[in-house]
Amino acid sequence: MTDRSVSRGRSNRRRTRWAAACAGLALSLTGALQGQATAAVPDVPTPPRPPGRILDVPVAVAEGLLDPEASPAGANDWSCRPTRKHPRPVVLLHGSAANAVANWSMLSPWLKQQGYCVFAPNYGGTPGSPFQATGPIAKSAREVAGYVDRVLKATGARQVDLVGHSQGGGPTPRWYLRFEGGTNPAHPKRNKVRSLIALAPSNHGGSVSGIGTLTTKLGLNPTMSALVGQAWSDQMPGSEMNQKLDRDGDTQPGVRYTVIATRFDEFATPYTNNFLTPGPGATVRNILIQDICPQDISEHLSLAYDTNAAQLVRNALDPAHAQPVRCGLSLPVLGG
Secondary structure, eight states: OOHHHHHHHHHHHHHHHHHHHHHHHHHHHHHHHTTOOOOOOTTOOOOSSOTTOOTHHHHHHHHHHHOTTOOOTTBOOTTOOOOSSSOSOEEEEOOTTBOHHHHHTTHHHHHHHTTOOEEOOOOSSOTTOSOBSOSOHHHHHHHHHHHHHHHHHHHOOSOEEEEEEGGGGTHHHHHHHHHSSSOOTTSGGGOSEEEEEEESOOTTOOOTTTHHHHHHHTTOHHHHHHHHOTHHHHTSTTOHHHHHHHTTOSOOTTOEEEEEEOTTOSSSOSGGGGOOOOOTTOEEEEEEHHHHOTTBOOOTTGGGGOHHHHHHHHHHHSGGGOOOOOOOOBBTTTBO
């Protein structure tokens, strides 16, 4: 057996032990959280999973490490055709150093059950790596542009809705909308994107609870980017990328923007950097999830596995049929 094979075997065994440990922790917490479900509300669609079922969070993360090329359940059915009720496919864009299956194993199957055509690419990283969306934002946006064109061609739809987390809800789709053909400012009805719905987006950079501020002041961002990818430097407040992206305003005409932020964000900090200011021809709804569900203590990572946030996503996708949010407890890292 070669040294490389031995190393790969040891790495796989470490990943397996890590996944088992996460599953054990989640199992112990699941029992403690049972019974947190709110009382049933007539005629209101149920959240994507019963509150308290948190095992799927570490399982999804483990799958994203062990099988990063997998699609989340419900996603990437290229034979799917949009319906009159849901005429636009939904494209899910993961966050930095994540991948589609790790980020979207809750929301993707739930949206599919609602009748949407759902697509979830990996982008911005080396194929086969579990750590995607680490490259330059501009390059990631070009990859998203090509993927959206493929979705439109396959489905026959005129527009898509984008739902993104972290980088995938902030600078990458906004760069695509502004610089890579996602919108047509002169003729907004020809936009390829109708809505951008963002969970904890790093719209105006994130200081990572002050770590990024320190690396910026010390001139260490190039070193950090050499270690973890150019997306680190690009997403620092005041970066060259952010300055170019924000120079002519936050929004594009004809796009509906929804931002869902959490007070407990530890990456896209301060959390107010998530929010957008509407420009001509665009609408923006900035939501702090604790204003909707005060008991929600999700932070940056768990917002993608937060059933309260998922209901807000559903309402933003179909505002004409928006429903009251059935608030439940959602925990840091684990969601709920």
